[in-house]
Amino acid sequence: MARTLYTCRCIVGGGSECGERFSTAARRNQHIEQQHGEIPCTHQTCGMGFNTEAEMHVHFRETPSHKRLICQHCEKEDGEFRPYQLLTVLARHIVNKHNPTREDLRAIGTDPNIYWCPVCDSAFPHLPTHTISMLHDPRHAAMMTKAEKARYYCGLCGKYYRLLGQHKLLVHEKPFRCPEAECSFATGHTDKLRRHLRMKHGMDPAAADTIVNWARVARSNASGRVLSSRVRQQVRHPNVTLNVLAEASAGLFEEALAGLA
Numbered sequence: 001m002a003r004t005l006y007t008c009r010c011i012v013g014g015g016s017e018c019g020e021r022f023s024t025a026a027r028r029n030q031h032i033e034q035q036h037g038e039i040p041c042t043h044q045t046c047g048m049g050f051n052t053e054a055e056m057h058v059h060f061r062e063t064p065s066h067k068r069l070i071c072q073h074c075e076k077e078d079g080e081f082r083p084y085q086l087l088t089v090l091a092r093h094i095v096n097k098h099n100p101t102r103e104d105l106r107a108i109g110t111d112p113n114i115y116w117c118p119v120c121d122s123a124f125p126h127l128p129t130h131t132i133s134m135l136h137d138p139r140h141a142a143m144m145t146k147a148e149k150a151r152y153y154c155g156l157c158g159k160y161y162r163l164l165g166q167h168k169l170l171v172h173e174k175p176f177r178c179p180e181a182e183c184s185f186a187t188g189h190t191d192k193l194r195r196h197l198r199m200k201h202g203m204d205p206a207a208a209d210t211i212v213n214w215a216r217v218a219r220s221n222a223s224g225r226v227l228s229s230r231v232r233q234q235v236r237h238p239n240v241t242l243n244v245l246a247e248a249s250a251g252l253f254e255e256a257l258a259g260l261a
Contacts, residue, residue, distance in 0.1 A: 009047040010036045025085070043069065044085040057081055068109060073098040091115065092125045099123075119143070132160045175222070176215045190216060 006028040008018040018036070022028040028047060029040040038049030039056050043066050050056040060066045060083050069090050074082045074097075084090040091110045094100050100123055105112040115123040117130060119139045124130040132152050134140035141149070152160045154167060161167040169175070170188035178185040178196060185196050190212045197208040 006045065007047050008032055008036075008049075010038055010049040012036075041066075042083040042085055057083075071098075072107075073100075073104075095123045095125045129162050132162050135160050175219050176212075179211060 005021040005023065006025045008020045008022070008028055008031055010018045010032055012018050020028075020031065022031065025044045032038055032040040032047075032049040036049050038051060039053055040046075041048045041050070041056055041059060043060065043063075046063075046066070048059065050059065060070065066083070069084045069087065071082045071084065071090060071093060073094060074080045077098075082093075084093065087108065087110055090108060091105060091114075094104065094108070095115050098104070102112040102116060105115065105123065112123070115125065115127055117124055117127060117140075119134075119137070120130075131140055131143055135144070135149070149160070152162060152164050154161055154164060154172075156168075156172055174186040174188050176187050176190055176193040178193065178201075180201055183200075185193075185200070187193055187196070193215060194208045194212045197203040197211060198205065203211075
């Protein structure tokens with residue numbers, strides 16, 4: 001699948017377009033502001049720049065592919081011009097702020113069934129989250145198949161969670177454990193482990209960072225997930241000597257070293 005590139009279409013010397021391409025719209029917009037001193041068009045794929053916001057608003061209204069991303073409800077209710085970069089962003093704004101009907105969602109070119117709960121007869125910005133939160137109601141439960149329910153059900157809690165993997169990691173697994181003997185601290189957040197090492201055990205920042213990185217390696221080896229190259233580089237070249245850390249974290253180092261060998 002080809003990677004989407006975001007092109008700067010600002011006019012430069014000779015009347016030609018800049019043409020520089022970027023991996024994200026945010027980087028392109030930053031380029032437009034810093035290199036050309038212009039205001040980037042709100043539309044995600046446009047890439048044009050303007051001297052004033054008023055000029056950008058005129059462009060947005062007059063461009064067919066852009067004008068459908070203007071919230072008509074905001075203009076009717078308080079006269080506010082509010083353009084959006086994507087149709088999905090506009091749709092969720094309308095659902096959140098304007099209590100739309102099915103016809104309102106169809107009018108902007110989106111399928112109302114993406115947001116509409118037939119049981120509640122109302123729209124929700126993220127329908128699966130709403131359905132999961134209402135699975136105690138048999139009418140909502142009937143909207144999901146048995147396989148879909150299994151994706152969100154935690155057997156330990158007996159509840160449903162939209163981000164089941166994250167819930168298990170933070171609440172039940174807590175894989176990042178303090179390496180100090182007789183300390184039972186465990187967490188699902190590496191930041192909390194780092195803070196615990198520094199505040200509870202008085203460890204200096206460099207040592208705490210290195211232990212956290214080794215804990216990430218151990219977690220990566222156990223889960224099979226690929227670790228970022230930045231963390232692997234830090235582990236191979238730690239800020240403090242291994243023998244100092246090994247006294248406090250022998251288990252972590254042995255497990256991590258085995259995976260790096």
